[in-house]
Amino acid sequence: MSSQVETVIESLKAQGRGALIGYLPIGFPSLAESIEAAVALVENGVDILELGVPYSDPVMDGLVIQEATQKALEDGFRLSDAFTAVREITARVNAPVLLMTYYNPVLQYGVEAFAKDLAAAGGAGLITPDLIPDEAHQWIAAAEKYDLDRVFLAAPSSTDERLAQAVKLCRGFVYAVSTMGITGARADVDSAAHTLVDRLHKVGAKYVGVGVGISSRAQVAEVLTYAEGAIVGSLLVKALSDGGVEAVGRCAADLAPASS
Amino acid sequence: MLLRDEVGPYFGEFGGRYVPESLIAALDELSAAYMTAKLDPSFQAELAELHRTYTGRPSIITEVPRFAEHGGGARIILKREDLNHTGSHKINNVLGQALLAKRLGKTRIIAETGAGQHGVASATAAALFGMECVVYMGEVDTVRQALNVARMRLLGAEVIPVTSGSKTLKDAINEAMRDWVANVDTTHYLLGTVAGPHPFPVMVRDFHKIIGEEAREQVLALTGRLPDVVTACVGGGSNAIGIFHAFLDDPSVKLVGFEAAGHGIETGKHAATMSMGRPGVLHGARSYMLQDADGQTVESHSISAGLDYPGVGPEHSWLKDLGRATYRPITDAEAMDALRLLSRTEGIIPAIETAHGLAGALQLGRELGPDAIILVNNSGRGDKDMETAAKYFGILDGETA
Known part of the structure; x- marks a missing residue:
């Protein structure tokens, strides 16, 4: 039983750097291009992939990601496409692939069936923005059974008790929400992020990824001075939307921290 | 408990x-x-x-015999939440x-x-x-x-x-x-x-349960007994739970919610969450909802904006599965007929949402017969709906139905 994500973070640590975690939605601008784009991210320095499962009611997402996932749904995205994408990407590049999904699609697919098929496709686990550990017994049991990571969110507003609970139940990393808000590029990453990461480390977190609002090489570098991972989403989605696969690759290369 | x-x-x-x-x-x-x-x-x-x-509570109850003639002659009593300040519950x-x-x-x-x-x-x-x-x-x-x-x-x-x-x-x-x-x-x-x-x-629910608490006493005072059925329209379900709640532990009182069937539940253009949905997670709670095989929320349809919602409150889902309350669909057309009927027989113009419950009361009255007492939550007034109603019935000059 071991976490692909934790293994990658550990080996990067040994090289003296943190992980760049890149988000893209599956099925945007098409299933094939979303697979190419994810491959391009890894070829250009992204260490861990977070693939978004398009969902009709994405309450945690800002406009850029909403528009992309809505288009994917309009173009006929099906849940089975997520497993296809994971299978094809993991066959081509050597980076862990986490799915970022709202809970209802998992629930309707069947929590255990979802875990089984994700593991069979080579997926590393799930990031669940609207599933808090308190409601996640079924998912945690399935993740245990199929050796998958479960990444829960931690927020600046979370109490220490809740942070400790998240740390205890997460595997892979804890997703620290940098600021009180939804996804989208921001000029400043809140100082709240640093405080939150420190609090998570203090209650025992070994691996913390910071997400929401990170949109420049400087921000990635800054976050990686105090956290094990930096998660970039909207900026990459916008690059893909504006300039296609090649542009999103360039964008990733610009963000990637230099190996020491 | x-x-x-x-x-x-x-x-x-x-x-x-x-x-x-x-x-x-x-x-x-x-x-x-x-x-x-x-x-x-x-x-x-x-x-x-x-x-x-400020609100104008307690709201009154009104018996509507001329309307009830069209519902098998059962006694129909309205809880007048439409008379509250701002025009609804x-x-x-x-x-x-x-x-x-x-x-x-x-x-x-x-x-x-x-x-x-x-x-x-x-x-x-x-x-x-x-x-x-x-x-x-x-x-x-x-x-x-x-x-x-x-x-x-x-x-x-x-x-x-x-x-x-x-x-x-x-x-x-x-x-x-x-x-x-x-x-x-x-x-x-x-x-x-x-x-x-x-x-x-x-x-x-707690802030709305005053509706049923008042109505329970008022109906007892008026008729000397509890109603046979308590009904309301159901979108998210606030007015329905408000009037149901005081009666939950009265086993003789049936509770029936009427949800929007839009063009008809067989057409796919409806908001009949209980009739056609299945349990899932939407907007922070697990409850019945309209969704496709992948768990994507399906868009609902209703002539009534207030019922045009693909989810429903979790307490209603619980009451449905317990068998304590039942939920039935009412089409746009049935609701609009009831809206016009209440207007013309009683001089009360209900909201289109509310009219779904009223259409349901007529249905129940015909099933239960003249001995029945039916309490309906008249949850809102129809002023806001005049444009929709005028178009629907073609009653503005220069328009046709």
């Missing part, structure tokens, strides 16, 4: 909190404040005084939550609205308490309920048309949640129905 005593966060397998972690602290704070207020006589007295001097919950928001030191309230009734009530409370108010409303609904948009703006609220997704109530809730995640320190999300994450389903 009495059914009435269920206080969440779960109703059987339904309810809970399926929301981003960022909102948990605010929900915990709200739960704690609500538990304190519930037991605090000064809070209860302040709310009761507002209801007496929504004010009951809004005043309660606005008082709580004040206690929590919040200076800004946000709300979602479908038909605009909850938005108007929220804008009203914000004006009364001197708070900033932002109302999210699906773009489609801002058009079909333009009069209520004007009312909200006149009351000083900012109305933001929501252009994502289906551009209706469900998307307005998504947008309000996004706002709340970002502004939770200063802002209270004044959720308008018995859906959403705990404590909303329980708290909103």
Whole structure:
């Protein structure tokens, strides 16, 4: 039983750097291009992939990601496409692939069936923005059974008790929400992020990824001075939307921290 | 345990909190404040005084015999929530939550609205308490309920048309949640129905249960017995739970909710969550919902903006599965016929939402016969719907049906 994500973070640590975690939605601008784009991210320095499962009611997402996932749904995205994408990407590049999904699609697919098929496709686990550990017994049991990571969110507003609970139940990393808000590029990453990461480390977190609002090489570098991972989403989605696969690759290369 | 005593966060397998972690602290704070207020006589007295001097409670009941002639001759009694200030039951919950928001030191309230009734009530409370108010409303609904948009703006609220997704109530809730995640320190999300994450389903129900408590006594006083059936329309389910709640532990009283069947449940163009949906997670709670095989929410349809919602409150899902309440579909056409019938036989113009419950009462009356007593929540008045009704019936000069 071991976490692909934790293994990658550990080996990067040994090289003296943190992980760049890149988000893209599956099925945007098409299933094939979303697979190419994810491959391009890894070829250009992204260490861990977070693939978004398009969902009709994405309450945690800002406009850029909403528009992309809505288009994917309009173009006929099906849940089975997520497993296809994971299978094809993991066959081509050597980076862990986490799915970022709202809970209802998992629930309707069947929590255990979802875990089984994700593991069979080579997926590393799930990031669940609207599933808090308190409601996640079924998912945690399935993740245990199929050796998958479960990444829960931690927020600046979370109490220490809740942070400790998240740390205890997460595997892979804890997703620290940098600021009180939804996804989208921001000029400043809140100082709240640093405080939150420190609090998570203090209650025992070994691996913390910071997400929401990170949109420049400087921000990635800054976050990686105090956290094990930096998660970039909207900026990459916008690059893909504006300039296609090649542009999103360039964008990733610009963000990637230099190996020491 | 009495059914009435269920206080969440779960109703059987339904309810809970399926929301981003960022909102948990605010929900915990709200739960704690609500538990304190519930037991605090000064809070209860302040709310009761507002209801007496501002809402206009208790609302009366009205027996409608000329209308009831069309429903098998059963006795039909309306609980007149349409006579409340702002024209619907929504004010009951809004005043309660606005008082709580004040206690929590919040200076800004946000709300979602479908038909605009909850938005108007929220804008009203914000004006009364001197708070900033932002109302999210699906773009489609801002058009079909333009009069209520004007009312909200006149009351000083900012109305933001929501252009994502289906551009209706469900998307307005998504947008309000996004706002709340970002502004939770200063802002209270004044959720308008018995859906959403705990404590909303329980708290909103508690603020509305006064409807059934008053009506139960009023019907007893008028008829000397309990009604055979209590009915209401169901979208998210706030007015229905409000009138059902006092009767939950009266086994002789049937509870029937009427949901929007739109063009007909067989057409796919409907909002009949209970009849056609299955359990899932939407807007923070586990409940029945309209969804496809992949768990994507399916867009609903109803002529009534207030019922045009693909989910329903978790307590209703629980009552359905327990068999304590039943839920039936009413089409646009049946509702509009009932709206016109009540207008012409009794001089009461109900909201289109409410008309679904009225159409249901006629159905039940025909099934139960003249000995039956049917209590209907007349949840809102129809002024806001005149444009839709005028178009539907072709009753403005220069228009045809």
